[in-house]
Amino acid sequence: MLGVSATGIAAARPVGAPGKGRYRRSGPVLAFAILGAGVLIAAVVSLMLGSNLIDPVSVVGRLVDPASDAGAIVWGSRVPRTVLGLLVGFCLGIAGAVMQGQTRNPLADPGIFGVSAGASLAVVGGIYVLGTTSVLATLWLALAGAVVASILVFAIAAIGRGIASPVPLAIAGYAVSSLLIAVTSYFVLANETTLAAYRIWVVGALSSRQLAGTEPVVAFAVVGLIFAAANVRSLNSLSLGTELAQGLGESLLRARLVGLAAITLLTASAVAVTGPIGFVGLTAPHIARALVGGDHYRLLPASGLVGAVVLLLCDVVGRMIGGTSEVPSGVVLTVLGGIVFIVIVRRGRMAAL
Structure with missing residues (x-):
């Protein structure tokens, strides 16, 4: 009616528009490249830094020759905590x-x-009732306690048929957590x-953790990742x-069930290995959202990569500032998470999702 042809419309577009579109399309690719490089750098730094500084060339040599004394340090301490830091983060x-x-x-x-809270109670109950203090037994107890606690939360929320809404789940979660924490304190x-024993476990740390016996944790984590992918x-x-x-x-019911399964399995796997480590799940999505946007197809893997980088770097910081003894990564993360929490509230993004 106005006599404007498709050619005219194309001609009327700003010259910079196509370039801007290409930039927007390449933005997530660049962000994931940066995150991939960040993970690699964090892993190398985690292998290098500790009570003894090891240069990258020596790290490679000691990885190749684990029989040497220096190789035993790398393989016996730094490799396990680096691998577990990547997995947990x-x-x-x-x-x-x-x-x-x-x-x-x-x-x-x-x-x-x-x-x-469920993992903590199971570990404490195992120590108090059974006298269990082995790493493998603690791992299994924490894993079982975390899963049972989540099932209990789900069952309580389902009684009122409110499982499709996040509010009943959150209320049930807070109530169950408070009860479990009270029993744990007793x-x-x-x-x-x-x-x-509980004082050592509850801090949350990567130190003194080994890869032996973690196969069930890896299996639970893989299943949790599958549920998370199905929930995107x-x-x-x-x-x-x-x-x-x-x-x-x-x-909504299916969405809540799949999401709950993903959260439970992923968090239970992490808690079973390192103890309760807070604020990674709070901070990582915010950093990832700033890099790749809110589309969960990109946000979930980006959040995982950010979490791995953040946890490894906080673990390295804890090694460096502790002097003769290390500051647990859980403590470093609590300080970082508290700062991020304040920043989020101050910027008024309570509902910016």
Whole structure:
């Protein structure tokens, strides 16, 4: 009607528009390249730095020759904590992104479902009742306690048929966590041996952790990653609001179940290895969202990579500032997470998802 042809429309576009479009398309690729490089650098730094500084060339030599004394240091201490740091950080980062997507709350943390509290109670109960202190037994107890706690939260929320909404799940999670923490405190205060063992585990650290016996944890983590991948489309729909998600044909019950399974398995795997490590699940999704945007197809893997980098670097910082003894990575992360928490609140992004 206005007599404007397609050629005219194309001619009227700004000269810089095509270039800008290419930049936007290449942005996530560049972000993932940076994150990949960050993971590699963090792993190398984790292998190099500690009570003894080892240059990169020597690290490679000692990796090739594990029989030497220096090789025993690298393989016996730094390789396990680096590998576990990558695994735990990746799991917690993705669990945090799924949790925040499920609740549409940028301050949500994977521990909200009682996972950490359940793991803590199981470990303390094993020490108090059975006298179990071995690393392998602690790992299995923590894994079982985390899973059982999440099932309990789900069952309580399902009683009122509120499983499709994040609010009943969050309330049930807080209630169960408070109960489990209270029982854990009783066991800890009632026995000095239990307190001594629990004090070491509850801080959350990568030091003194070994790869032996972690096969079940890796298996649980892989299953959790599969559930997280299956939940991506639902998370994108839920970001529009529950009503619009239902209008798009999304099953809220299925979305909550799959998301809960992913959060539980990923967080339980991490907690079983290192003890409760907070704030990775809170901070990693925010950093990843600033790099790749809010599309969960990109946000989940980016959050995992950010979580791995953050945990490894915090572990290295703890080694360097502790003097003759290390500062646990859980303590360093708590300081970092507290600062990030304040920044998020100050910037008023309580609902910016």
